[in-house]
Amino acid sequence: MRPWPRSLTTRLALLFALLTALLLVVAVLVQGHAVEGHLRELDDQELTGKVTLIKNLLHRAELSETLSRRLDDAFIGHDMLGVVLRNAAGRVIYAFRPDHFGELQLADDAAPDVTTIWEKGGKQYIGLQTSVEALDFWSRPTRLRALVGLDISHQVRFLEEVRKRLWIDIFLAAIVAALFAVFAAHSGLAPLRRMTATARGLSAERLGERLAERDAPTEVRDLVIAFNGMLGRLESSFRRLSDFSADLAHELRTPVSNLMTQTEVALSHTRSPDEYREVLASNLEEYERIARMVSDMLFLAQAENAYLPRLAEAVDLADEARALTDFYEALAEEKGVQIVVAGEATVTVDRLMMRRALSNLLSNGLRHSFSGSMVEIFISRQASLATLAVRNHGDTIPADQLSQIFERFHRASPERHRHGEGAGLGLAITRSIVEMHGGGIDVTSDAGVTTFTLHLPLASAAPPANA
Known part of the structure; x- marks a missing residue:
């Protein structure tokens, strides 16, 4: 057949x-x-x-x-x-x-x-x-x-x-109809050929090309729109990947440069065992920094592609916040910052992931708080959402940086960078964790007060707001 x-x-x-x-x-x-x-x-x-x-x-x-x-x-x-x-x-x-x-x-x-x-x-x-x-x-x-x-x-x-003539006419009419159909199909499928030509010409340098939606027939207009949307997403993803590669290379360059410099100095002449131990200890710190960066990047990649296993359980946000307060108590006393927790709400999340997200926000708040100020954690319930806000008093984040603060390796300002040694991945990890659980995160910063707010779906068994 x-x-x-x-x-x-x-x-x-x-x-x-x-x-x-x-x-x-x-x-x-x-x-x-x-x-x-x-x-x-x-x-x-x-x-x-x-x-x-x-x-x-x-x-x-x-x-x-x-x-x-x-x-x-x-x-x-x-x-x-x-x-x-x-x-x-x-x-x-x-x-x-x-x-x-x-x-x-x-x-x-x-x-x-x-x-x-x-x-x-x-x-x-x-x-x-x-x-x-x-x-x-x-x-x-x-x-x-x-x-x-x-x-x-x-x-x-x-x-x-008459019958013979009509059969001949039918045969000729069928041939003419087929030719007309070929012409009509060839003309109607022109947008698909243009899409094919555009797809063949795509490269890293030509991701900005788009098909003309106005010239597309109604039957393929949705396909053209979807194709242009795909090109837009590819262009955006490639740009982010390119920026990420550049940022990653920049971030890794410093510890690798430190390792090379210290090793070259150590090998420049004979040293005592104590001096070699000191160099190795310093190198170990850089290795740990690189390991943390690689681990964070692996976590982000798995989270964004839904490869991370997630155990859903009812978690009391107030209990988790108080546990983290105890953990960061020594650091808070060292910086002269007080941590306050208020409110309560229960959500269905992976406890370890949510603890990591809250830890990132609290650690970020402590690093960027002025001495003698306060880091406040407010928990509340609104309709079907639980809200957790972490507020600190420190340098104001410029308005033009707020939309990029959750991007990888992004630091809002040099002033905030000087307050810590983070690689700029903590907030990106926090956003990925929150979005994995069907929630969202936003930030406001004005007059020295910066507030990060998490929005998470309430647990089905959570008590009502007026309980």
């Missing part, structure tokens, strides 16, 4: 040609049946007219040679007509082209008043046998059988020629 053509243009052309041919065939069959019926009706009228003519002539004259001459005169010029008159005994008393009739038509048991069709000598005839009344030689009424036949071979040939 031959496979169906894969080309959409070929499929449309074949289907269009088949549909056109099918419609024409149906139209030809219907019209042919109507023409045949009309011709048959004309033949029946012709036969009935000849029978009426014979009846009129028989009604006005007796059976004699005079009647035969009158019938001959009446039938002059009717080359397609055949007439046979027979008496009750079956004897032929008049015949006009009797060669039109076959043995079945001339048989005594032929059905009366029934139109029949027959073939003889390669020709086709239609005839009618009926009973007529005449006067004999003594002017007495008598019954005769009249057999009237018409040669309809010319009609049959005409219909055959």
Whole structure:
């Protein structure tokens, strides 16, 4: 079995040609049946007219040679007509082209008043046998059988020629329809070819190209819009990937440079075991920094691609915040910052992931708080969401940096950078964790007060807000 053509243009052309041919065939069959019926009706009228003519002539004259001459005169010029008159005994008393009739038509048991069709000598005839009344030689009424036949071979040939011509026309029309379908499909699929050409020309330097949506047909406009959207997402993702690669190289350059410098200094001349231990200890700190960075990047990659296993359980945000407060108590005392927790809410999350997100926010707040200030954690419930806000008093984040603060390796300002040694991944990790749990995060910063706010779906078993 031959496979169906894969080309959409070929499929449309074949289907269009088949549909056109099918419609024409149906139209030809219907019209042919109507023409045949009309011709048959004309033949029946012709036969009935000849029978009426014979009846009129028989009604006005007796059976004699005079009647035969009158019938001959009446039938002059009717080359397609055949007439046979027979008496009750079956004897032929008049015949006009009797060669039109076959043995079945001339048989005594032929059905009366029934139109029949027959073939003889390669020709086709239609005839009618009926009973007529005449006067004999003594002017007495008598019954005769009249057999009237018409040669309809010319009609049959005409219909055959018409059918042959129509089949040729159907074939030609199907070819024309197929060509038209190829042209229509070729024109209609032009946007797809442009999409193919655009896709072939895509590269890292040409991700900004787009298809013209206004010129696209309605049937493929959604596809063009989706294709342009895909290009936009690819361009955005590639730009982020490029920025991330540059940032990662920049972040790794410092610890790698430190390691190389310290190692070169250590190898420049012979040193004591204590001095080598000091160099190795310093190198270990850089290795730990690189390890943390790699671990954080791996976590982000797995989180953004939904590869991290997640254990959902009911978590009391107030309890987690207080546990982290105890953990960071020493650091807070060292910086002269007080941590305050207020409110409560229960959410269904992965406890370890959520603890990491809260730890990042609290650590960030402590690093960037002024000495003698306060880091406040407010927990509340609004409709179906739990809200956790971490507020600290420190340097104001510039307004133009707020939309980028959750990007990888981004630091809001040099002033904030000097407050810590973070690689700029903590807030990106926090956002990924929150979004994994169906929530969101936002930030505001004004007049030295910066607030990070988490929004998480409440646990189904959480008590109502007024409980």
